[in-house]
Amino acid sequence: MTLTVVIADDQTMVRQSFRAVLDAQPDIRVTGEARTGAEAVTACRELRPDLVLMDIRMPELDGLAATRQILAGAPDGRPRVLVLTTFDADEYVYGALGAGASGFLLKDSPLDDLVVAVRMVAAGNALFAPAVTRRVIEGFAAQLPRTQDTARLRELTARENEVLRLIARGLSNADIATRLVIAEQTAKTHVSRVLGKLRLRDRAQAVVLAYEAGLVVPGE
Template identity: 45%
Template sequence: MSIVGKSIREQSISEKSISVIVADDQEIARTGLRMILDAQPDIHVVGEAGDGRRAVELARRLRPDVCLFDIRMPHLNGIDATRLLAGPDVGDPLAVVIITTFDLDEYVYEALRAGARGFLLKDAGPALLAQAIRAAAGGDALIAPSITARLLGAFAGAGPAAPPAQPIEALTDREEQILLTVARGRTNSEIAAELHISLSTVKSHIASLMTKLGVRNRVEIAMWAYETNRVKH
C-alpha cells in the first residue's frame, strides 16, 4: 500500500527486527527514508510523523527501538522532541538519531545535549543510515569520523554552556586511550583491534567512563573529550 498522502502510518512491530519511527515534515523525505530502511532485512519502519508533536505521541505509544528525527519540524522541533523522549529527566529514554543538513542546522550540539545518540547528514547513504539505526538499537551510537566527529568538533568549538564536569574519579591511562578512540569514531570492535584487547574489556572500560564522567552514552563521552580539549578540532 502506498504511503503517499499519509502523515502517519503504522505497521505491526516485528519481534525479530529493529522497529523505527521516522519524523520529517517533508513527505518525500519520509518516503525515501522508509524505503531505505524497509529494504534492510533487520529494520522495520512502524510509523511516520510529519511534525514533532505527533512524533512524540507516536513514540510514546509504540515504544520503537529507534526514533529517526529531523531537526526542523513544525509544532515541536527535533531537539525538543528528543529532550521529551531521551532527555536527562526521562526515566526510560528512547533511542533517538537525528538526521539533518549540516550547512543549515546550527543546533546539532544542542540535540546531543538533549539526549540524541547520534546523527547523520541527509546525504548519508543507505549503508550509513542502517548502521546508525543498528548502533542506536544496540545501545550504542554512531560516531563516524567523517560525520559525527566533525560536527562535534565544530559545535564543541563554541564551548559548552558551562565548564565540563570533572570525573568523579581520575581516569586510568587505558580509559584515556578508550576516550580518544571513542571521540574519533571508532566502534567497539575497532577499539578492541587497535588496542589489542577483548571486546568485553572495551565495553567494561566504556561503562566505567560513563560512570566516571556522569554521561549516558558514547556520544556524550565524545562531547566531553572535545570540551576538555583532549581531541583537537
Template identity: 50%
Template sequence: MTIRVLVADDQEIVRTGLAMILDAQPGIEVIGQAAEGRRAVELARRLRPDVCLFDIRMPVVDGIEATRSLAGAAVDDPLAVVVITTFDLDEYVYAALRAGARGFLLKDADTDLLVQAVRAAANGDALIAPSITARLLGVFAATGAGMPPRQPIEPLTGREEQVLTAVARGRTNSEIADELYITLSTVKTHIGSLMAKLGARNRVEIVIWAYETNRVKH
C-alpha cells in the same frame, strides 16, 4: 529480533525514502511516520519504537524538543533517537546532542551508514558520522567557552584514556578491540566504566566530554 523504527521528517519525499530504505533491510521495520515533531512524540510514546529517526527542523515541535521529550535527562525510560540533518544550523545539532540524541547523520549519508546508525542505536551504542565530528568541534568551542567540563569522579586509567580517544574518533567497539588488542567484552567494560566515572548516560556524552577536555583535537 526485529528493530522497530519511527521516522519523522517534514519533507514527504525524504520521509518516504528513509522508510523505504529501512524497510528493505533485514531485521528492520518502520512502524510509523510523522511529518512534525508533536505527532512524532505522540507516536513514539504510544508505539515505543526501538529507534526514532528524527529530522531537526520540523514544524510545531522541532527535532531538538522532540528528542528532549523522549530521551532527555528527565525521562525515566528514554528512547533511542538518531538525528538526521542537512547541517544548515550547527548549533541545532549540538543542542540535540545535549538533549539526548544517540546518533547523528547527514541526509546525504549512504544507505550503509544509515543502517549502521539505526542498528547501533538499537543496541545501546551510538554512531556519529565522521563528517559531522569536525563540524561539531567549532560549536563545542563556542558553546563551551567559560564553562569548565565536569571532572570524573575517579581518575581515568591509561587504558580508559585510550578507549575514550577511540570512541571520540568514531570507532566501533569491534574496531577498538582490534586496535588495542583487547576483547570485545573488555571494550564494553571500559566504556561502562567511562560512563560511570564521567556521569555520561550514553556513548555520545562520552564523545562530548572528550572534545570539551581536549582529549581529541580538530
C-alpha cells in the same frame, strides 16, 4: 530481536521512502510516523520505539526541541535519536549533540547507509555523517561550559579513564583494542563498563562528558 523505529519528517515521500527501506529489513520494523515535532513526541510516548529518525526542520516543534522532550522523558535510554537533515551546517550538529542525539546523518546519504546507521545507533554507538569531521565535534565541545567537574569520573579505573578518552576522540572498539593492545571483546567490555558507571546512554553522551570535564581538550 526486532528494532522498532518511528520516522519523524514533514515530507510524506521521505517518510515513505525510509519506511520502505527499513521495513524490508528482517530485524527492523517501523511502528509509527510523525509529520511534526509535536507528533513525534506523542508517538514516542505511546509507541516506545527503540529509535526515532528525526528531521530537524519541522512545523510546530522543530526536531531539536522534540529530541530534548523525548529524551527528557526516557530515563531508560529509549528511544535513541538519529537526526536526519539536508543541512551540513555546524550549528545543526551542535544542536543535535546538545539535545542528546546519538547520531547525525545527511538525508542524501545512500539508503544502505541509513540501514547501517539505524543498527549502529540502536546498538549504542555514536554515529556522525562522514562529512561531519572531528573539527565539527571539537567545535561543539569548545562551546560547552568548562565545569572541570571530575566527580563522576572517580568511579572509573585508570584503564576506563583511558578508554573514555579514546571514545571521545572517536575511536571504535576495534581502534581502541589496537591502541591498547587488547582483544576487541575486552575493549567492548571496557566501553560498556564506562557507559554503565557514568550512567550514559551511549558514546555520544560520553564524548560530551569527556569534553565538559576537561578530560579531552579540543585540538589535543
